[in-house]
């Protein structure tokens with residue numbers, strides 16, 4: 001199995017001074033761990049900070065990603081940012097279909113799939129988020145929901161060595177409630193089986209991250225679960241000490 005990935009989603013946080021300080025603290029922390037085996041590290045600042053953070057982290061092992069991108073390459077799309085614009089700023093990855101985009105911007109699986117195609121065409125690695133709401137879980141519809149999201153959001157040819165899916169139960173995001181180890185194991189197993197159904201043996205290659213209130217205290221337990229290929233971290237990624245502790249818990 002490939003190295004785990006710890007990805008930080010800064011969401012809409014970070015004016016210049018804060019973003020610079022956060023990137024500098026991560027750089028120091030990773031420098032102090034030099035030689036330690038470890039996970040791949042990715043930070044996804046808001047659009048406005050990607051260029052500066054990429055410059056600060058240039059030459060380090062910390063990668064930079066976007067939190068969303070357009071499905072279009074250029075043109076009359078006021079306010080949108082194309083995948084190649086992200087690449088141009090130094091981004092290597094992009095989060096797509098985060099539940100906050102699905103909820104607040106009405107993003108459908110088809111939208112996520114088209115963005116995914118555009119991101120891959122521009123040379124970005126998409127991190128495609130799926131996950132059920134509390135209502136869907138309590139009605140026992142979590143597998144059906146996630147199954148449909150995978151079918152609808154992942155384009156043909158998605159499952160290569162770099163491909164990443166993040167399972168993020170909506171009710172665990174920013175709430176301090178994490179899924180139980182049993183639920184995470186069951187859902188990651190389900191996602192793996194669905195990926196194999198969709199992409200045959202290539203489905204084995206996809207890294208499956210867990211996201212939802214991962215913190216320094218629970219990371220070791222969550223990251224030790226079979227089929228957990230890393231973590232997508234929101235709130236705790238804004239605290240460098242916590243984020244570095246999560247990194248230390250990874251394999």
Ligand code: PEP
Nearest residue numbers: 173174211212213234235
């Ligand atoms: C996220 O936004 O992707 C996330 C997992 O947030 P948090 O870690 O704060 O729950």
